[in-house]
Amino acid sequence: MMIARRTLMVAAVVIVAAACTPEAGSSRAVAEAFLDAHYVRIDLDASRELCAGLARSKVDKEIELTSDVEIDASTKPPRINYRLEEARETPGYVQYAYELSIRAPGLEPFERLVTLTVRDQHGEWAVTNFNDSERP
Secondary structure, eight states, X not given: OHHHHXXXXXXXXXXXXXXXXOOTTSHHHHHHHHHIIIIISOOHHHHHTTBOHHHHHHHHHHXXXXXXXXXXXXXXXXXXXXXXXXXXXXTTEEEEEEEEEEEXXXXXXXXXXXXXXXXXXXXXXXXXXXXXXXXX
16 A cells, blocks of 8 residues: 555656656757756856857857856855746747746855747747846
């Protein structure tokens, strides 16, 4: 009886997690892959690959500005979580607003609002603009 109950609970968790995961290749999957690369892992090169247009120019500038910054094993990265606040769909593009919760070593936790524009670029989604700002 306990094993059956446990199995049902695990199955329910898997189903809920799958329902919360955006479909691979969707605009939301690209938006969240960008958030993961750019903000969570701080991998600007990987985030650049998900961009086009103005967003790619912004990431290129960030790469240029941080090229002489050394990050080694002793560097403690911030812990970042995000959640979707709003999505506005229009033919050909989607605008997303995400709330980021940031916990950086030595700082009080804080929040940022990240807005992304994801456009259909010849049959594939790409981030074409992004902005982050303090939480109002």
